[in-house]
Amino acid sequence: MKVGFIGLGRMGSGMARNLLRAGHEVVVFNRSREKAEALVADGARVADTPAAVCSVSEAVMTMLADDHAVEQVAFGENGIASALPAGAIHISCSTISIALARRLAAEHGRRGQRYLSGPVFGRPDAAESKKLLVIAAGPADVVEHCRPLFDAIGRQTFVVGSDPSQANAVKLCGNFMIAATLEAFGEAYAALRKAEVGPHTFLDVMSTLFGSPVYANYGRLIADEKFEPAGFALRLGLKDTRLVLEAAEEYAAPMPLASLIRDNFLSAMAHGQADQDWSSVTRVAARNAGLK
Amino acid sequence: MKVGFIGLGRMGSGMARNLLRAGHEVVVFNRSREKAEALVADGARVADTPAAVCSVSEAVMTMLADDHAVEQVAFGENGIASALPAGAIHISCSTISIALARRLAAEHGRRGQRYLSGPVFGRPDAAESKKLLVIAAGPADVVEHCRPLFDAIGRQTFVVGSDPSQANAVKLCGNFMIAATLEAFGEAYAALRKAEVGPHTFLDVMSTLFGSPVYANYGRLIADEKFEPAGFALRLGLKDTRLVLEAAEEYAAPMPLASLIRDNFLSAMAHGQADQDWSSVTRVAARNAGLK
């Protein structure tokens, strides 16, 4: 398929490369051009603007940092909305608000363009090695049409609904589930340290009890207090928690555990941890127990 | 080894049977005698009182419902403390408070008896099939002496410290980790139902993301709203949460997520869910979102 890809950060580069590996014709754009050039060797063509990407693509995927960046690329000068041909598809893979997903669906629809949300679970190494989980939502025929693209970037594609924002809701709730695990580890480790049980001892038990790589990996990060370099920065964890709480407000569904997590992220921000890994939110529980 | 076993409920029966299978000489006691008789065919001898169990045992394991039951059996008339020979060992496998674990260690010590905590993770079927995780703590030589007993009842033994109460702290924190998962599922499912994403859809993603049997099994129970018969009754979940919060108070380590879980268990109690599975605590999040 002729596909555009905009946003070649640590996640996007791997995703674009896997599209190329799967045999798609890929035109790329990135604000700092050198990241785009880096994909030429893999077969990508480089465009000068988002609009230039659109003019030659059936579908354009975006993988950007936050709502603001997506709004700029979608609705700014030389943006996607201004240039995407009628019937062509914008697929937003970024972790954005459900409000923005709805606006994208509405604005593209108004222009005769089509829109899907396709956010992903996984870190940069998973993006590179095609191990992402892809959460797709949008009109069934459009999703099916794009399935080869989703399958090219991930190990499994989950279609969760016909309204694109449903994929964003699932993505945000998934990140919330992971953050809940971080918080639970933080509290248990802090209490146990005061009982003179070391975190690695508890981790051994939990790794076996849950049998989950997520528990094993994050449990170790936290036990080791290895929060730099960040795999996923705490300020982004705070952003995602804000987004899930915004969604909770729109759905009128209280999420008190998400509120607790948000408050702890804020305390971590106040202690200068914005650029540490989000698992360092567990330092808040430790501090509140008077540790270190 | 000559070992006694007191408390033959759904957990204890399986544990005692596995001690017999491993070749130990087992004397059993249960308040309602028929459960003890049921083990005779497997080679157990039945005693009339806890004291009678103790008089012929090097080690006595207890698996009882709560602090009160353990206190009765340990310190009541014809109880363990009154009859256990000097040097013999009481191993409490029940999920009890750290305060009681300390009292047991102190009282047995005063009498020249020895004490270990050996609480377990796993449901009755895991007890039967020798798949429990055993958390052991106490003086290192005593733990090593009893290792054959631990190995006989579980698939893995974790020695977490030399103070018996440390095993209870680990057990309580482990249950807290599971309860945190329940709460997270409850909030996410409720929000997503209002977004018209079904719980089974979200469960598919989470099962893959976490790759954990705990997530798969509890996630399904909750999605199916199959809360009866209870695998683990909600009132016991509340009890364990109370115990972890008591521990948190003793350690001066706040556990706000445990507090949140406790409050939701209380709301579930107020809605008549005491005997449903503890995963039904997720109905609180659903109700607070106005669902059903």
Place this chain on the structure above:
Amino acid sequence: MKVGFIGLGRMGSGMARNLLRAGHEVVVFNRSREKAEALVADGARVADTPAAVCSVSEAVMTMLADDHAVEQVAFGENGIASALPAGAIHISCSTISIALARRLAAEHGRRGQRYLSGPVFGRPDAAESKKLLVIAAGPADVVEHCRPLFDAIGRQTFVVGSDPSQANAVKLCGNFMIAATLEAFGEAYAALRKAEVGPHTFLDVMSTLFGSPVYANYGRLIADEKFEPAGFALRLGLKDTRLVLEAAEEYAAPMPLASLIRDNFLSAMAHGQADQDWSSVTRVAARNAGLK
């Protein structure tokens, strides 16, 4: 002083009337003109647009429902920013976000106009009877220049800082303090009802203990469960709580009690209480205790 007044709802009408009573020349504007006409008998002149108000005023006060309304009136077509003479002053009395207060200060400043925040505490009857508390912030000379206006509408004026957004922060935190009282009453009443102590009995004690009209009045509303008609609608209470939490995020100062209040407002929204008085948030605690 020649003063404009925009926004003649239940609060604004009383405030504008008190400006007239104090001898100021007042030009008024309201989206639905009849509310403006109603003030003619008191001496007001009616303008056709916000811009028309500005052209003849040294200072223009706005008293509107929320950020959106203020943005429309300030920056929309025929809005204040487009028409306010250089050196003239916009005083926003609405309960708005600190972010919007900052934007107003910046945008007016860029145009050579001046800006103050002057939010108020008090209900419509207090606005009518000149019993509001006025919270003012902005450059000291501008605040002093406008003090006669503040003194005309309230019983006391508190100058809380030189950055206008500080007044908004104080107003939002004040509403949070009241909401905290509501939540505390809700929880205590629910527990005591289950102890068969009636809310009015507890209220008698609390009225005496705190000696506060806020406690006496809200305590009675809640004990009587008299939530309609709303003195202050629950959806507005939710809005203000959202704003205080946004402020908390900007300041990196966790407010877990505000988070709890927000979650309970959401639950109330989910149960159809948007247009009841915000004190009906206490029904959430009652429901969670299984009452009614």
Place this chain on the structure above:
Amino acid sequence: MKVGFIGLGRMGSGMARNLLRAGHEVVVFNRSREKAEALVADGARVADTPAAVCSVSEAVMTMLADDHAVEQVAFGENGIASALPAGAIHISCSTISIALARRLAAEHGRRGQRYLSGPVFGRPDAAESKKLLVIAAGPADVVEHCRPLFDAIGRQTFVVGSDPSQANAVKLCGNFMIAATLEAFGEAYAALRKAEVGPHTFLDVMSTLFGSPVYANYGRLIADEKFEPAGFALRLGLKDTRLVLEAAEEYAAPMPLASLIRDNFLSAMAHGQADQDWSSVTRVAARNAGLK
């Protein structure tokens, strides 16, 4: 009336003195005898044991630190239960658990003795100056019989029910209401300090808005950070919060704000604040905002 008084700490001494001033014949006991002797000049007689107090009294009031102290004096050797004549009355004014209040009612009843709960609101200076609020509960005729005693020690007596434990529930919920105020101040002050609004500025507004001595006094203590000497020690505040949560559990009425307060008291304990005034719990919010 012939009345006994046991427990002559900072609260009890003032209360006993006011009984004497009202013309009652008072026999006193205190563990450290010199505090009892100090009342001889006011007309008190000193007894050597609680039992000796009982033998000459129609009613015996106790004002002790906690459940443990009350249990000792009521049920210990030479305790009240062993010596109080049939028909005589034990009035417990201490802040104790509802469980202990029930046990006192049952045990005294079994012995043909009578029991009332009569906890009080007020600090030592209020006890001295007869300004306490007295919360009384028990059988109506017994309460009426003892009303002269209640009226002698306080400025107002509230009869809240016929089950003594109801008075304890009201007392615990009242302390919770005050603690909620502390928490609200803590969070607001912390956020506002980061907005560069000083706590005294906010306090001015809140004092006027709430018009409550509780707000004015505690608000100033917290703004001044004057936490020593303690008017009411933080570890006692934690105890009372534990008791209100125990009551909440018995009533199956979740009190999430009480849970939040408990967690913050625990954090304060972990930071060595046990003997500071309980209003120093507000330092937890400040620390979580990265202040100081």
